[in-house]
Amino acid sequence: MASQLLDTLLLPLRSGEVALPTSGAVLFLRARAGAALNAIAGVQWHCQQSFKPQADALLAAGHSLIADDDARYPLVLALPPRQRDEARATLARAFARLSPGGVVLAAMANDEGARSMQADVARLAGSACSLSKHKCRAVWAGYDAARFDTALCTQWLQADAPRAIADGRFVSRPGLFAWDRIDPGSALLAAHLPSDLSGGCADLGAGYGYLSAELLARCPGIRTLDLFDAEARALELAQINLANSAHPATRRYHWHDVGSGLPGRYDAIVSNPPFHVGAAPDSTLGRAFIASAAQALLPGGQLWLVANRHLPYEAELARRFRSVRSVAQAQGYKIIHASERLN
Numbered sequence: 001m002a003s004q005l006l007d008t009l010l011l012p013l014r015s016g017e018v019a020l021p022t023s024g025a026v027l028f029l030r031a032r033a034g035a036a037l038n039a040i041a042g043v044q045w046h047c048q049q050s051f052k053p054q055a056d057a058l059l060a061a062g063h064s065l066i067a068d069d070d071a072r073y074p075l076v077l078a079l080p081p082r083q084r085d086e087a088r089a090t091l092a093r094a095f096a097r098l099s100p101g102g103v104v105l106a107a108m109a110n111d112e113g114a115r116s117m118q119a120d121v122a123r124l125a126g127s128a129c130s131l132s133k134h135k136c137r138a139v140w141a142g143y144d145a146a147r148f149d150t151a152l153c154t155q156w157l158q159a160d161a162p163r164a165i166a167d168g169r170f171v172s173r174p175g176l177f178a179w180d181r182i183d184p185g186s187a188l189l190a191a192h193l194p195s196d197l198s199g200g201c202a203d204l205g206a207g208y209g210y211l212s213a214e215l216l217a218r219c220p221g222i223r224t225l226d227l228f229d230a231e232a233r234a235l236e237l238a239q240i241n242l243a244n245s246a247h248p249a250t251r252r253y254h255w256h257d258v259g260s261g262l263p264g265r266y267d268a269i270v271s272n273p274p275f276h277v278g279a280a281p282d283s284t285l286g287r288a289f290i291a292s293a294a295q296a297l298l299p300g301g302q303l304w305l306v307a308n309r310h311l312p313y314e315a316e317l318a319r320r321f322r323s324v325r326s327v328a329q330a331q332g333y334k335i336i337h338a339s340e341r342l343n
Helices: 002-015 052-060 084-096 114-125 150-159 184-192 210-218 232-242 284-296 314-320
Strands: 025-029 044-048 073-078 098-109 129-133 136-142 163-165 170-172 199-204 222-229 250-255 266-271 297-308 321-330 333-341
Touching: 002 098, 002 129, 002 136, 025 084, 073 084, 084 098, 084 114, 084 150, 098 114, 114 136, 114 150, 170 232, 184 210, 184 297, 184 321, 184 333, 199 210, 199 284, 210 222, 210 232, 222 232, 232 250, 266 284, 284 297, 284 314, 284 333, 314 321, 314 333
Parallel strands: 025 044, 025 073, 073 098, 199 222, 199 266, 222 250, 266 297
Antiparallel strands: 098 136, 129 136, 163 170, 297 333, 321 333
């Protein structure tokens, strides 16, 4: 679906319904690499992507990744995410980066909110054009100051801003995993973590930092704590959420694809692994986390894992560890402790 979505996004450029600028760069928000992008010659793509695997793919394909700034562009492309507030903020950012007379071109899969996205573009710009292919929809609109809803644009940008959750204990933002609450699976794992975890520890798929905060609150013997997440937007908040902890452990934050392996070795690892690619369940992600954790544990190290009860992780755990035990099952989740990793 990713290649089909990119192909649909670029179709108005290939058909001439949206003109490529004759000079200057094109901004691409939530950019993705692919053959369809490489096939458009003569364009300098300025790509923004906060998800590490997709950012790495863009770099491997020779595209430029840029930080957010105030530069303006005659054409801005966007692949808004599924979450509505974050999607609207992505569209608002796209229009905010246009130069006078510029055009925003966006695309979404039909089953992830394409119709709503088209309505949102029309609300901002006053009208929108569209075409459909591959069960996806491309939508585009130019900026007309007389018709553009500046107040709505500002509102949608603010809706994506970090905000307090969990009675003010954490800050989070739309689009992250369990962004507006404490995930019950993570809470169950935290409740079963022993207080004697010590030395070097890691949190794989740390999100906005809940499990790491619990480790620091419960385990005085931790010397270093490494947080890994593939989503840069999450790590930014994790740094905020752990800043006020009085625990003396050194905290390190890694924008990293855990499935590719880990750069360090650890005495203990905790994880609530992701199990979706987009909206589709995919247990291979969790199995990759388990494999990376096993390889990164020091002799005598231990893994504490939470997963939905139906996810088939036991076979992978048995391949990697001599000792695997079920610690608890509740609310549709299971807590697993693994140790004595196999070489």
